[in-house]
Amino acid sequence: MAQDLVIGADVGGTWVKYVVVDTADQRVLQGEIATDTGDVGITIGLLAREVLGALGTDRSRVQAVGLACAGIVSPDSGRLGRSPNLPGWEQQDLSAPLRDAFGLRNVVVANDVNAALYGEYLHGAGRGCLHLVMIALGTGVGGGVLIDGRLLLGVHNSAGEIGHMILDLDGPTCTCGNHGCLEAYAGSAALLRRARELAAAESAVPLGSGGAISDSFGDFVNRLGTQLTTNELYQMAEAGDLTAVALFRTAGHRLGQATASLINLLNPDRVIVGGGLALAGDLILEPCREVVRDGVLAEQARNTPVVSAALGPHAAALGAAALARETEF
Ligand SMILES: [Zn+2]
Known part of the structure:
Protein backbone atom coordinates (compact mmCIF):
# COMPACT_ATOMS: atom_id res chain seq x y z
CA MET A 1 0.00 0.00 0.00
CA ALA A 2 1.30 3.46 -0.87
CA GLN A 3 2.58 5.54 2.01
CA ASP A 4 0.70 8.66 1.00
CA LEU A 5 -0.52 10.05 4.33
CA VAL A 6 1.19 12.36 6.82
CA ILE A 7 0.04 13.23 10.33
CA GLY A 8 0.45 16.74 11.74
CA ALA A 9 -0.24 17.67 15.36
CA ASP A 10 -0.07 20.93 17.28
CA VAL A 11 0.41 20.74 21.05
CA GLY A 12 -1.02 23.69 22.93
CA GLY A 13 -1.45 24.22 26.67
CA THR A 14 -5.00 22.80 26.59
CA TRP A 15 -5.52 20.82 23.39
CA VAL A 16 -3.53 18.83 20.85
CA LYS A 17 -5.06 19.50 17.43
CA TYR A 18 -4.28 17.00 14.70
CA VAL A 19 -4.80 16.45 10.99
CA VAL A 20 -4.09 13.59 8.61
CA VAL A 21 -3.39 14.81 5.08
CA ASP A 22 -3.05 12.99 1.74
CA THR A 23 -0.76 13.85 -1.17
CA ALA A 24 -3.41 16.18 -2.64
CA ASP A 25 -3.29 18.11 0.67
CA GLN A 26 -6.80 16.99 1.50
CA ARG A 27 -7.54 16.45 5.18
CA VAL A 28 -8.70 12.87 5.57
CA LEU A 29 -9.01 13.24 9.35
CA GLN A 30 -8.86 16.01 11.93
CA GLY A 31 -9.64 16.33 15.60
CA GLU A 32 -8.25 17.11 19.02
CA ILE A 33 -7.41 15.52 22.34
CA ALA A 34 -6.71 17.10 25.73
CA THR A 35 -3.06 17.90 26.53
CA ASP A 36 -1.49 16.48 29.68
CA THR A 37 0.86 19.39 30.33
CA GLY A 38 2.80 17.33 32.85
CA ASP A 39 3.65 14.32 30.70
CA VAL A 40 4.84 14.04 27.10
CA GLY A 41 4.55 10.26 26.90
CA ILE A 42 0.92 10.09 28.07
CA THR A 43 -0.21 12.79 25.64
CA ILE A 44 1.64 11.39 22.63
CA GLY A 45 0.44 7.88 23.49
CA LEU A 46 -3.18 9.08 23.57
CA LEU A 47 -2.69 10.96 20.32
CA ALA A 48 -1.29 7.89 18.56
CA ARG A 49 -4.10 5.65 19.85
CA GLU A 50 -6.77 8.10 18.71
CA VAL A 51 -5.32 8.83 15.26
CA LEU A 52 -4.14 5.31 14.40
CA GLY A 53 -7.39 3.89 15.77
CA ALA A 54 -9.44 6.18 13.52
CA LEU A 55 -7.28 5.31 10.50
CA GLY A 56 -7.78 1.56 11.04
CA THR A 57 -6.13 -0.41 8.26
CA ASP A 58 -5.12 2.88 6.58
CA ARG A 59 -2.51 3.31 9.31
CA SER A 60 -0.06 1.48 7.06
CA ARG A 61 -0.36 4.40 4.61
CA VAL A 62 1.23 6.83 7.10
CA GLN A 63 4.63 8.03 5.91
CA ALA A 64 5.66 10.50 8.62
CA VAL A 65 4.49 12.47 11.66
CA GLY A 66 5.12 16.16 12.37
CA LEU A 67 4.62 17.59 15.84
CA ALA A 68 4.42 21.33 16.52
CA CYS A 69 4.87 22.52 20.04
CA ALA A 70 4.78 25.86 21.85
CA GLY A 71 8.26 26.76 23.04
CA ILE A 72 11.81 26.54 21.78
CA VAL A 73 12.05 23.36 19.73
CA SER A 74 15.23 21.88 18.32
CA PRO A 75 14.37 20.04 15.08
CA ASP A 76 17.80 18.36 15.03
CA SER A 77 17.80 16.86 18.50
CA GLY A 78 14.00 16.55 18.74
CA ARG A 79 14.07 18.25 22.13
CA LEU A 80 11.83 20.92 23.57
CA GLY A 81 13.55 23.70 25.49
CA ARG A 82 11.74 26.50 27.32
CA SER A 83 7.96 26.16 27.09
CA PRO A 84 6.00 28.03 29.78
CA ASN A 85 2.63 26.49 28.84
CA LEU A 86 3.95 22.90 28.90
CA PRO A 87 5.92 22.74 32.13
CA GLY A 88 6.22 18.95 32.22
CA TRP A 89 7.45 18.86 28.63
CA GLU A 90 10.41 21.21 29.06
CA GLN A 91 13.85 19.72 28.36
CA GLN A 92 12.18 16.52 27.13
CA ASP A 93 12.89 14.54 24.00
CA LEU A 94 9.82 14.57 21.76
CA SER A 95 11.10 12.43 18.88
CA ALA A 96 11.57 9.13 20.73
CA PRO A 97 8.05 9.03 22.23
CA LEU A 98 6.65 9.94 18.79
CA ARG A 99 8.57 7.10 17.13
CA ASP A 100 7.51 4.64 19.82
CA ALA A 101 3.85 5.62 19.90
CA PHE A 102 3.33 5.79 16.13
CA GLY A 103 5.68 2.91 15.26
CA LEU A 104 7.37 5.12 12.65
CA ARG A 105 10.94 6.22 12.12
CA ASN A 106 10.10 9.43 10.25
CA VAL A 107 9.17 12.14 12.73
CA VAL A 108 9.83 15.87 12.81
CA VAL A 109 9.29 18.47 15.51
CA ALA A 110 8.89 22.22 15.13
CA ASN A 111 7.90 25.34 17.02
CA ASP A 112 4.14 25.91 16.73
CA VAL A 113 4.27 29.39 15.16
CA ASN A 114 6.96 28.26 12.73
CA ALA A 115 4.70 25.37 11.75
CA ALA A 116 1.70 27.70 11.38
CA LEU A 117 3.79 30.03 9.23
CA TYR A 118 4.85 27.09 7.05
CA GLY A 119 1.21 26.09 6.70
CA GLU A 120 0.22 29.64 5.71
CA TYR A 121 3.16 29.75 3.27
CA LEU A 122 2.03 26.60 1.46
CA HIS A 123 -1.73 26.77 1.76
CA GLY A 124 -2.89 30.04 3.27
CA ALA A 125 -2.25 33.79 3.48
CA GLY A 126 1.38 33.46 2.35
CA ARG A 127 0.82 31.37 -0.76
CA GLY A 128 3.07 32.47 -3.63
ZN1 LIG B 1 9.00 39.62 26.94
Whole structure:
Protein backbone atom coordinates (compact mmCIF):
# COMPACT_ATOMS: atom_id res chain seq x y z
CA MET A 1 0.00 0.00 0.00
CA ALA A 2 1.30 3.46 -0.87
CA GLN A 3 2.58 5.54 2.01
CA ASP A 4 0.70 8.66 1.00
CA LEU A 5 -0.52 10.05 4.33
CA VAL A 6 1.19 12.36 6.82
CA ILE A 7 0.04 13.23 10.33
CA GLY A 8 0.45 16.74 11.74
CA ALA A 9 -0.24 17.67 15.36
CA ASP A 10 -0.07 20.93 17.28
CA VAL A 11 0.41 20.74 21.05
CA GLY A 12 -1.02 23.69 22.93
CA GLY A 13 -1.45 24.22 26.67
CA THR A 14 -5.00 22.80 26.59
CA TRP A 15 -5.52 20.82 23.39
CA VAL A 16 -3.53 18.83 20.85
CA LYS A 17 -5.06 19.50 17.43
CA TYR A 18 -4.28 17.00 14.70
CA VAL A 19 -4.80 16.45 10.99
CA VAL A 20 -4.09 13.59 8.61
CA VAL A 21 -3.39 14.81 5.08
CA ASP A 22 -3.05 12.99 1.74
CA THR A 23 -0.76 13.85 -1.17
CA ALA A 24 -3.41 16.18 -2.64
CA ASP A 25 -3.29 18.11 0.67
CA GLN A 26 -6.80 16.99 1.50
CA ARG A 27 -7.54 16.45 5.18
CA VAL A 28 -8.70 12.87 5.57
CA LEU A 29 -9.01 13.24 9.35
CA GLN A 30 -8.86 16.01 11.93
CA GLY A 31 -9.64 16.33 15.60
CA GLU A 32 -8.25 17.11 19.02
CA ILE A 33 -7.41 15.52 22.34
CA ALA A 34 -6.71 17.10 25.73
CA THR A 35 -3.06 17.90 26.53
CA ASP A 36 -1.49 16.48 29.68
CA THR A 37 0.86 19.39 30.33
CA GLY A 38 2.80 17.33 32.85
CA ASP A 39 3.65 14.32 30.70
CA VAL A 40 4.84 14.04 27.10
CA GLY A 41 4.55 10.26 26.90
CA ILE A 42 0.92 10.09 28.07
CA THR A 43 -0.21 12.79 25.64
CA ILE A 44 1.64 11.39 22.63
CA GLY A 45 0.44 7.88 23.49
CA LEU A 46 -3.18 9.08 23.57
CA LEU A 47 -2.69 10.96 20.32
CA ALA A 48 -1.29 7.89 18.56
CA ARG A 49 -4.10 5.65 19.85
CA GLU A 50 -6.77 8.10 18.71
CA VAL A 51 -5.32 8.83 15.26
CA LEU A 52 -4.14 5.31 14.40
CA GLY A 53 -7.39 3.89 15.77
CA ALA A 54 -9.44 6.18 13.52
CA LEU A 55 -7.28 5.31 10.50
CA GLY A 56 -7.78 1.56 11.04
CA THR A 57 -6.13 -0.41 8.26
CA ASP A 58 -5.12 2.88 6.58
CA ARG A 59 -2.51 3.31 9.31
CA SER A 60 -0.06 1.48 7.06
CA ARG A 61 -0.36 4.40 4.61
CA VAL A 62 1.23 6.83 7.10
CA GLN A 63 4.63 8.03 5.91
CA ALA A 64 5.66 10.50 8.62
CA VAL A 65 4.49 12.47 11.66
CA GLY A 66 5.12 16.16 12.37
CA LEU A 67 4.62 17.59 15.84
CA ALA A 68 4.42 21.33 16.52
CA CYS A 69 4.87 22.52 20.04
CA ALA A 70 4.78 25.86 21.85
CA GLY A 71 8.26 26.76 23.04
CA ILE A 72 11.81 26.54 21.78
CA VAL A 73 12.05 23.36 19.73
CA SER A 74 15.23 21.88 18.32
CA PRO A 75 14.37 20.04 15.08
CA ASP A 76 17.80 18.36 15.03
CA SER A 77 17.80 16.86 18.50
CA GLY A 78 14.00 16.55 18.74
CA ARG A 79 14.07 18.25 22.13
CA LEU A 80 11.83 20.92 23.57
CA GLY A 81 13.55 23.70 25.49
CA ARG A 82 11.74 26.50 27.32
CA SER A 83 7.96 26.16 27.09
CA PRO A 84 6.00 28.03 29.78
CA ASN A 85 2.63 26.49 28.84
CA LEU A 86 3.95 22.90 28.90
CA PRO A 87 5.92 22.74 32.13
CA GLY A 88 6.22 18.95 32.22
CA TRP A 89 7.45 18.86 28.63
CA GLU A 90 10.41 21.21 29.06
CA GLN A 91 13.85 19.72 28.36
CA GLN A 92 12.18 16.52 27.13
CA ASP A 93 12.89 14.54 24.00
CA LEU A 94 9.82 14.57 21.76
CA SER A 95 11.10 12.43 18.88
CA ALA A 96 11.57 9.13 20.73
CA PRO A 97 8.05 9.03 22.23
CA LEU A 98 6.65 9.94 18.79
CA ARG A 99 8.57 7.10 17.13
CA ASP A 100 7.51 4.64 19.82
CA ALA A 101 3.85 5.62 19.90
CA PHE A 102 3.33 5.79 16.13
CA GLY A 103 5.68 2.91 15.26
CA LEU A 104 7.37 5.12 12.65
CA ARG A 105 10.94 6.22 12.12
CA ASN A 106 10.10 9.43 10.25
CA VAL A 107 9.17 12.14 12.73
CA VAL A 108 9.83 15.87 12.81
CA VAL A 109 9.29 18.47 15.51
CA ALA A 110 8.89 22.22 15.13
CA ASN A 111 7.90 25.34 17.02
CA ASP A 112 4.14 25.91 16.73
CA VAL A 113 4.27 29.39 15.16
CA ASN A 114 6.96 28.26 12.73
CA ALA A 115 4.70 25.37 11.75
CA ALA A 116 1.70 27.70 11.38
CA LEU A 117 3.79 30.03 9.23
CA TYR A 118 4.85 27.09 7.05
CA GLY A 119 1.21 26.09 6.70
CA GLU A 120 0.22 29.64 5.71
CA TYR A 121 3.16 29.75 3.27
CA LEU A 122 2.03 26.60 1.46
CA HIS A 123 -1.73 26.77 1.76
CA GLY A 124 -2.89 30.04 3.27
CA ALA A 125 -2.25 33.79 3.48
CA GLY A 126 1.38 33.46 2.35
CA ARG A 127 0.82 31.37 -0.76
CA GLY A 128 3.07 32.47 -3.63
CA CYS A 129 5.46 34.39 -1.33
CA LEU A 130 9.03 33.40 -0.45
CA HIS A 131 9.67 35.91 2.33
CA LEU A 132 7.20 36.02 5.20
CA VAL A 133 6.88 37.14 8.79
CA MET A 134 4.17 35.76 11.05
CA ILE A 135 3.04 37.31 14.32
CA ALA A 136 0.66 35.20 16.39
CA LEU A 137 -1.42 37.20 18.87
CA GLY A 138 -2.51 34.62 21.41
CA THR A 139 -2.40 34.79 25.20
CA GLY A 140 1.21 35.71 24.54
CA VAL A 141 2.73 36.77 21.23
CA GLY A 142 4.65 34.29 19.07
CA GLY A 143 6.48 34.80 15.81
CA GLY A 144 8.13 33.16 12.86
CA VAL A 145 10.25 34.19 9.89
CA LEU A 146 10.52 32.54 6.48
CA ILE A 147 13.34 33.58 4.14
CA ASP A 148 13.65 32.19 0.61
CA GLY A 149 10.99 29.61 1.47
CA ARG A 150 12.89 28.32 4.51
CA LEU A 151 12.09 28.83 8.17
CA LEU A 152 14.67 30.91 9.98
CA LEU A 153 15.69 29.02 13.14
CA GLY A 154 18.90 30.71 14.22
CA VAL A 155 21.88 29.09 15.90
CA HIS A 156 19.88 28.07 19.00
CA ASN A 157 16.51 27.55 17.30
CA SER A 158 15.15 30.60 19.06
CA ALA A 159 14.87 33.00 16.11
CA GLY A 160 11.56 34.74 15.52
CA GLU A 161 10.63 35.47 19.14
CA ILE A 162 8.85 38.56 17.91
CA GLY A 163 6.69 38.79 21.04
CA HIS A 164 9.78 39.73 23.03
CA MET A 165 10.96 42.56 20.80
CA ILE A 166 11.46 45.34 23.31
CA LEU A 167 9.51 48.43 22.30
CA ASP A 168 9.87 50.49 25.47
CA LEU A 169 12.35 49.86 28.28
CA ASP A 170 9.99 51.69 30.64
CA GLY A 171 6.92 49.79 29.45
CA PRO A 172 4.75 47.27 31.31
CA THR A 173 6.30 44.09 32.68
CA CYS A 174 6.30 41.15 30.28
CA THR A 175 5.85 37.46 31.18
CA CYS A 176 9.55 37.03 30.33
CA GLY A 177 10.60 39.46 33.08
CA ASN A 178 11.63 42.29 30.76
CA HIS A 179 9.71 45.51 30.23
CA GLY A 180 7.86 46.81 27.22
CA CYS A 181 7.98 43.71 25.00
CA LEU A 182 5.39 43.51 22.20
CA GLU A 183 3.68 40.73 24.18
CA ALA A 184 3.13 43.14 27.08
CA TYR A 185 0.98 45.29 24.76
CA ALA A 186 -0.52 43.04 22.10
CA GLY A 187 -1.06 39.64 23.71
CA SER A 188 -4.61 38.93 24.85
CA ALA A 189 -3.46 38.63 28.49
CA ALA A 190 -1.97 42.13 28.25
CA LEU A 191 -5.09 43.52 26.59
CA LEU A 192 -7.33 42.07 29.32
CA ARG A 193 -5.03 43.40 32.02
CA ARG A 194 -5.12 46.87 30.47
CA ALA A 195 -8.91 46.73 30.18
CA ARG A 196 -9.22 45.89 33.90
CA GLU A 197 -6.79 48.66 34.83
CA LEU A 198 -8.83 51.16 32.87
CA ALA A 199 -12.06 49.95 34.39
CA ALA A 200 -10.63 50.04 37.92
CA ALA A 201 -9.21 53.53 37.59
CA GLU A 202 -12.09 55.58 36.25
CA SER A 203 -9.81 58.54 35.85
CA ALA A 204 -7.41 56.73 33.55
CA VAL A 205 -7.35 57.92 29.98
CA PRO A 206 -6.37 55.33 27.37
CA LEU A 207 -4.11 56.40 24.55
CA GLY A 208 -6.09 57.99 21.77
CA SER A 209 -9.49 57.93 23.45
CA GLY A 210 -9.46 61.67 23.90
CA GLY A 211 -11.60 61.57 26.99
CA ALA A 212 -12.55 59.92 30.24
CA ILE A 213 -13.45 56.28 30.32
CA SER A 214 -17.01 55.61 29.26
CA ASP A 215 -19.39 54.39 31.98
CA SER A 216 -20.51 51.40 29.99
CA PHE A 217 -16.95 50.14 29.58
CA GLY A 218 -16.05 50.32 33.27
CA ASP A 219 -19.35 48.80 34.37
CA PHE A 220 -19.14 46.04 31.84
CA VAL A 221 -15.53 45.08 32.57
CA ASN A 222 -15.97 45.26 36.35
CA ARG A 223 -19.13 43.16 36.18
CA LEU A 224 -17.42 40.40 34.17
CA GLY A 225 -14.27 40.44 36.31
CA THR A 226 -12.13 37.40 35.57
CA GLN A 227 -14.75 36.13 33.08
CA LEU A 228 -13.84 38.93 30.65
CA THR A 229 -12.45 37.73 27.31
CA THR A 230 -11.05 39.59 24.31
CA ASN A 231 -14.15 38.53 22.42
CA GLU A 232 -16.29 40.73 24.70
CA LEU A 233 -13.87 43.62 24.23
CA TYR A 234 -14.06 43.06 20.50
CA GLN A 235 -17.86 43.13 20.58
CA MET A 236 -17.80 46.34 22.62
CA ALA A 237 -15.43 47.94 20.14
CA GLU A 238 -17.58 46.79 17.22
CA ALA A 239 -20.59 48.37 18.95
CA GLY A 240 -18.68 51.67 19.01
CA ASP A 241 -17.44 51.87 22.61
CA LEU A 242 -14.59 54.38 22.41
CA THR A 243 -12.54 52.91 25.23
CA ALA A 244 -12.69 49.44 23.73
CA VAL A 245 -11.76 50.85 20.31
CA ALA A 246 -8.83 52.71 21.88
CA LEU A 247 -7.62 49.53 23.57
CA PHE A 248 -7.35 47.73 20.23
CA ARG A 249 -5.88 50.85 18.65
CA THR A 250 -3.09 51.03 21.23
CA ALA A 251 -2.32 47.34 20.77
CA GLY A 252 -2.40 47.86 16.98
CA HIS A 253 0.03 50.79 17.21
CA ARG A 254 2.47 48.69 19.21
CA LEU A 255 2.04 45.85 16.74
CA GLY A 256 2.80 48.37 13.99
CA GLN A 257 5.95 49.52 15.78
CA ALA A 258 7.24 45.93 15.83
CA THR A 259 6.02 45.24 12.29
CA ALA A 260 7.74 48.33 10.86
CA SER A 261 11.03 47.22 12.44
CA LEU A 262 10.58 43.70 11.06
CA ILE A 263 9.89 45.07 7.57
CA ASN A 264 12.98 47.31 7.80
CA LEU A 265 15.02 44.30 8.91
CA LEU A 266 13.69 41.55 6.62
CA ASN A 267 11.83 43.18 3.69
CA PRO A 268 9.20 40.39 3.50
CA ASP A 269 6.51 39.96 0.82
CA ARG A 270 3.89 40.00 3.55
CA VAL A 271 3.36 40.07 7.28
CA ILE A 272 0.74 37.58 8.46
CA VAL A 273 -1.05 38.25 11.74
CA GLY A 274 -2.68 35.20 13.34
CA GLY A 275 -3.90 34.06 16.74
CA GLY A 276 -7.14 34.82 18.55
CA LEU A 277 -6.69 38.60 18.70
CA ALA A 278 -6.24 38.75 14.93
CA LEU A 279 -9.96 37.99 14.74
CA ALA A 280 -10.41 41.67 15.67
CA GLY A 281 -9.31 42.29 12.06
CA ASP A 282 -9.03 45.93 11.04
CA LEU A 283 -9.66 47.13 14.61
CA ILE A 284 -6.09 46.06 15.32
CA LEU A 285 -4.60 45.78 11.82
CA GLU A 286 -5.52 49.24 10.54
CA PRO A 287 -3.67 51.09 13.37
CA CYS A 288 -0.79 48.69 12.74
CA ARG A 289 -0.72 49.57 9.03
CA GLU A 290 -0.73 53.30 9.85
CA VAL A 291 2.45 52.96 11.91
CA VAL A 292 4.01 50.75 9.22
CA ARG A 293 3.38 53.36 6.51
CA ASP A 294 5.23 55.98 8.56
CA GLY A 295 7.89 53.74 10.06
CA VAL A 296 9.29 51.85 7.09
CA LEU A 297 12.35 53.31 5.44
CA ALA A 298 12.27 51.90 1.91
CA GLU A 299 9.51 53.57 -0.08
CA GLN A 300 8.56 50.37 -1.93
CA ALA A 301 8.18 48.51 1.36
CA ARG A 302 5.81 50.99 3.04
CA ASN A 303 2.79 49.21 1.64
CA THR A 304 3.96 45.73 2.56
CA PRO A 305 0.65 43.90 3.08
CA VAL A 306 -0.21 43.18 6.71
CA VAL A 307 -2.86 40.48 6.44
CA SER A 308 -4.85 38.12 8.66
CA ALA A 309 -3.89 34.46 8.74
CA ALA A 310 -6.14 32.29 6.59
CA LEU A 311 -5.87 28.71 7.83
CA GLY A 312 -7.64 28.99 11.18
CA PRO A 313 -6.99 26.87 14.27
CA HIS A 314 -5.42 23.93 12.42
CA ALA A 315 -2.69 26.03 10.75
CA ALA A 316 0.15 24.66 12.90
CA ALA A 317 -1.03 21.05 12.54
CA LEU A 318 -1.22 21.48 8.75
CA GLY A 319 2.23 23.09 8.73
CA ALA A 320 3.66 20.27 10.86
CA ALA A 321 2.19 17.76 8.40
CA ALA A 322 3.77 19.67 5.49
CA LEU A 323 7.16 19.75 7.25
CA ALA A 324 6.88 16.01 7.84
CA ARG A 325 6.09 15.43 4.17
CA GLU A 326 8.96 17.60 2.92
CA THR A 327 11.69 16.42 5.28
CA GLU A 328 14.17 14.00 3.77
CA PHE A 329 14.71 11.32 6.37
ZN1 LIG B 1 9.00 39.62 26.94
